[in-house]
Amino acid sequence: MAEITLYRSKVKxxxxxxxxxxxxxxxLQKAVADLDINxxxxxxxxxxxxxxxxxxxxxTYGFHGLHGRSLPIATGAKLANHDLTVIATGGDxxxxxxxxxxxxxxxxxxxxxxxxxxxxxxxxxxxGQASPTTEKGTKTKSTPGGVIEFPVNPLALALVSGGxxxxxxxxxxxxxxxxxxxxxIRHKGFALxxxxxxxxxxxxxxxxxxxxxxxxxxEDEGHDASNMEAALQRAGEWDGRIPIGVLxxxxxxxxxxxxxxxxxxxxxxxxxxxxxxxxxxxxFT
Amino acid sequence: MARGIDVIIRIGGEGxxxxxxxxxxxxxxxxxxxxxxxAFRTYPAEIKGGHAVYQVRASDEMLLSQGDGIDVLVxxxxxxxxxxxxxxxxxxxxxxxxxxxxxxxxxxGIRYGAPISTVTREKVGSNLTKNIVFVGVVAELFGIPLDRxxxxxxxxxxxxxxxxxxxxxxxxxxxxxxxREHIVKQDxxxxxPRERAPRLVVSGNEALxxxxxxxxxKVYAGYPITPASDIMEWLAKELPKFGGSVVQTxxxxxxxxxxxxxxxxxxxxxTATSGPGFSLMVELLGLATxxxxxxxxxxxxxxxxxTGMPTKTEQSDLGLxxxxxxxxxxxxxMALSSVEDCxxxxxxxxxxxxxxxxxxxxxxxxxxGHRKASINIPxxxxxxxxxxxxxxxxxLQAYRRYRMTETLVSPMAIPxxxxxxxxxxxxxxxxxxxxxxxxxxxxxxxxxxxxxxDAIKHMTGLARRYGVDDPEVAVIGWGSTEGVxxxxxxxxxxxxxxxxxxxxxxxxxxPEDDIRSFLKTVKKVIVPELNYDGQFAKWLRGFFDxxxxxxxxxxxxxxxxxxxxxxxxxxxRNVHTTAVPGV
Numbered sequence: 022m023a024e025i026t027l028y029r030s031k032v033k034x035x036x037x038x039x040x041x042x043x044x045x046x047x048x049l050q051k052a053v054a055d056l057d058i059n060x061x062x063x064x065x066x067x068x069x070x071x072x073x074x075x076x077x078x079x080x081t082y083g084f085h086g087l088h089g090r091s092l093p094i095a096t097g098a099k100l101a102n103h104d105l106t107v108i109a110t111g112g113d114x115x116x117x118x119x120x121x122x123x124x125x126x127x128x129x130x131x132x133x134x135x136x137x138x139x140x141x142x143x144x145x146x147x148x149g150q151a152s153p154t155t156e157k158g159t160k161t162k163s164t165p166g167g168v169i170e171f172p173v174n175p176l177a178l179a180l181v182s183g184g185x186x187x188x189x190x191x192x193x194x195x196x197x198x199x200x201x202x203x204x205x206i207r208h209k210g211f212a213l214x215x216x217x218x219x220x221x222x223x224x225x226x227x228x229x230x231x232x233x234x235x236x237x238x239x240e241d242e243g244h245d246a247s248n249m250e251a252a253l254q255r256a257g258e259w260d261g262r263i264p265i266g267v268l269x270x271x272x273x274x275x276x277x278x279x280x281x282x283x284x285x286x287x288x289x290x291x292x293x294x295x296x297x298x299x300x301x302x303x304x305f306t
Numbered sequence: 307m308a309r310g311i312d313v314i315i316r317i318g319g320e321g322x323x324x325x326x327x328x329x330x331x332x333x334x335x336x337x338x339x340x341x342x343x344x345a346f347r348t349y350p351a352e353i354k355g356g357h358a359v360y361q362v363r364a365s366d367e368m369l370l371s372q373g374d375g376i377d378v379l380v381x382x383x384x385x386x387x388x389x390x391x392x393x394x395x396x397x398x399x400x401x402x403x404x405x406x407x408x409x410x411x412x413x414x415g416i417r418y419g420a421p422i423s424t425v426t427r428e429k430v431g432s433n434l435t436k437n438i439v440f441v442g443v444v445a446e447l448f449g450i451p452l453d454r455x456x457x458x459x460x461x462x463x464x465x466x467x468x469x470x471x472x473x474x475x476x477x478x479x480x481x482x483x484x485x486r487e488h489i490v491k492q493d494x495x496x497x498x499p500r501e502r503a504p505r506l507v508v509s510g511n512e513a514l515x516x517x518x519x520x521x522x523x524k525v526y527a528g529y530p531i532t533p534a535s536d537i538m539e540w541l542a543k544e545l546p547k548f549g550g551s552v553v554q555t556x557x558x559x560x561x562x563x564x565x566x567x568x569x570x571x572x573x574x575x576x577t578a579t580s581g582p583g584f585s586l587m588v589e590l591l592g593l594a595t596x597x598x599x600x601x602x603x604x605x606x607x608x609x610x611x612x613t614g615m616p617t618k619t620e621q622s623d624l625g626l627x628x629x630x631x632x633x634x635x636x637x638x639x640m641a642l643s644s645v646e647d648c649x650x651x652x653x654x655x656x657x658x659x660x661x662x663x664x665x666x667x668x669x670x671x672x673x674x675g676h677r678k679a680s681i682n683i684p685x686x687x688x689x690x691x692x693x694x695x696x697x698x699x700x701x702l703q704a705y706r707r708y709r710m711t712e713t714l715v716s717p718m719a720i721p722x723x724x725x726x727x728x729x730x731x732x733x734x735x736x737x738x739x740x741x742x743x744x745x746x747x748x749x750x751x752x753x754x755x756x757x758x759x760d761a762i763k764h765m766t767g768l769a770r771r772y773g774v775d776d777p778e779v780a781v782i783g784w785g786s787t788e789g790v791x792x793x794x795x796x797x798x799x800x801x802x803x804x805x806x807x808x809x810x811x812x813x814x815x816x817p818e819d820d821i822r823s824f825l826k827t828v829k830k831v832i833v834p835e836l837n838y839d840g841q842f843a844k845w846l847r848g849f850f851d852x853x854x855x856x857x858x859x860x861x862x863x864x865x866x867x868x869x870x871x872x873x874x875x876x877x878x879r880n881v882h883t884t885a886v887p888g889v
Contacts, residue, residue, distance in 0.1 A: 061721065061723075061727060
């Protein structure tokens with residue numbers, strides 16, 4: 022087990038005091054320390070938004086990319102070197118708004134990536150507009166009359182898109198969150214970890230107390246994480262009690278396992294070029 | 307030496323009738339007779355229906371363009387006759403299906419009519435092989451040995467089973483037999499197979515794909531789009547055999563995203579697309595510039611704007627290639643000029659992108675990507691593969707990802723390989739990759755990203771010269787027009803005009819030294835390009851104080867040598883009769 026400090030960069034997080042993202046960062050550092058993963062073998066990829074600044078606070082490799090595009094970048098990195106532990110991070114606007122298309126496709130591609138979404142149901146960095154997970158009726162700067170649309174349900178979406186690991190955590194339950202991150206990293210395939218990470222500045226509705234009153238751990242209630250129907254049913258719970266924990270986990274070959282070229286080992290270790298491989302030209306003679 | 311054979315055969319018919327495969331087969335058989343080949347196809351955007359055309363020019367001398375006009379028209383139907391007959395040069399040979407139509411009495415050329423549909427029905431029993439009966443007719447008429455086709459048909463249809471192959475062989479022979487029994491040859495075209503070193507017959511897209519693997523490609527990510535899809539298709543089949551992976555992403559944004567991720571993780575990566583996909587990619591192109599990542603982005607251009615004409619050629623994405631992306635995002639833009647250059651040019655693109663740690667946009671076009679040519683077999687063992695600079699062990703003690711070096715290119719740490727953890731960001735950063743929003747730092751880092759490419763301005767060998775050494779009139783082109791420009795220069799020289807040509811392979815930054823030295827004696831420059839607004843002419847004017855005559859036409863069809871030679875003559879007359887430049 023490594024020291025947690027090994028994974029801390031010199032950059033101090035720029036989040037607001039009380040932001041849920043601190044807990045996610047701590048849990049992530051604790052998780053990779055517990056799993057004893059060498060920092061040089063970790064790549065954290067993110068998009069744009071408050072939570073997407075997270076890779077800069079880690080003493081690992083990081084790629085702080087573009088709004089909504091963390092998953093394609095993470096996918097390419099994983100294809101190039103599937104020995105890396107690739108973790109994508111971002112927010113609900115980044116992942117379920119501008120990046121939603123990539124989300125669905127990366128889920129069904131089942132690339133071995135852990136995707137941690139710090140879901141605060143609001144656009145924080147741009148100071149408080151409605152996000153794709155903002156509850157219907159919520160008043161925000163961009164929806165003074167209340168949100169008209171129905172929110173995206175990321176867990177249900179992952180389940181019906183062929184997700185093999187679908188989980189939810191809460192920043193107010195940091196030890197539980199740490200265990201979920203470890204499970205997500207260990208899971209072979211794409212792991213979605215949607216985390217309630219309250220925005221203390223722009224979301225005055227979905228607060229720590231609000232979640233504390235509602236969340237319960239599915240494992241405490243005998244939930245069978247291999248049962249897709251049960252997972253879907255729990256993913257739909259919102260009014261009243263809200264489940265956290267691993268809703269669903271299944272074994273399915275990963276993209277890397279099924280891709281012929283990668284079966285001989287990571288691409289980074291395979292020779293370059295065509296010298297001595299002239300047979301490639303035969304079909305054109 | 308008397309000029310040998312130089313024949314242009316055009317095949318036209320309904321899309322889905324096998325026009326393209328017939329053309330491919332004839333082309334490859336001609337190549338196997340050691341003929342030089344210059345072939346292209348144009349087809350409707352629909353899968354079935356619409357008019358499809360295949361043209362092959364074959365010669366025993368080097369070919370630079372598709373030529374002017376046609377010698378042989380193979381018309382599958384009336385429409386093919388109507389569309390193309392005007393371009394038939396005397397004596398004008400027409401091969402046609404008498405079951406489909408009869409040319410009118412005013413057609414004065416040589417008629418080789420055969421009841422193709424009837425022959426197909428009676429001798430083969432399958433309508434699907436009509437195109438191969440046509441192939442048999444053409445082969446017998448012009449003396450292409452049938453055994454050349456038999457091997458080809460076996461390779462092409464053998465996989466579909468013995469019955470399919472047998473039908474095609476029967477069709478081929480039925481066509482040839484009909485000619486022997488019913489047609490009296492009235493023309494002088496006769497192909498004479500010769501012994502020569504073997505050559506490759508490849509399309510531009512194929513040559514590019516082979517070159518990419520030769521250059522060290524490991525991850526290809528792409529999304530289907532005409533006319534670039536065949537790059538992904540060929541790589542999907544071949545790249546895994548050479549330790550590389552192809553992923554078909556959900557869109558072009560994800561494709562270039564995966565390319566950048568793979569490059570960050572240490573591998574050479576590429577995507578290929580056409581205009582609409584390239585438009586989607588530009589935001590991530592800017593990220594590649596900002597994070598100083600090697601990446602190769604191929605744009606096989608087609609007519610635009612918007613969806614435009616997907617199956618027709620154009621060179622109208624130059625402005626987007628140079629400037630596309632917000633906020634001053636320098637990159638290298640290269641243009642491929644011939645099928646052979648698709649192989650060598652893509653290797654240069656990979657090497658430059660690694661050397662300069664920058665995205666390289668490679669411009670091809672539908673005409674180049676889809677046309678086939680015979681090229682010398684490249685020596686794969688001689689390909690030089692460059693890799694990005696990596697930090698030394700000492701440097702890793704206090705690693706600064708964007709350190710200002712003499713070349714302004716900074717050694718790049720690779721995840722997994724070395725302990726030099728850093729975060730690359732699209733936000734402005736300093737030499738140590740730490741986020742930094744100070745104007746002075748921004749100025750310094752923007753300059754780094756631009757100036758590291760300045761070396762290219764002074765490189766030699768990135769622009770090819772042709773024609774006389776001290777021209778007064780010059781042609782400067784870019785991309786797929788190189789061959790046709792050379793042919794036009796040859797023709798103009800035969801008419802006594804002192805003309806030269808220069809063809810830069812790198813469009814941004816331009817190899818300015820070479821261009822300046824070429825321009826010393828030049829009074830006027832003609833810039834032919836397949837776009838409406840003369841994008842390259844404008845780009846050139848921004849660097850050089852020259853009198854540019856833009857010969858720009860919206861794409862759809864490539865230039866013919868005549869269009870360019872006529873312009874050279876006109877400009878040359880002006881240079882000698884007017885004192886005021888530009889009038």
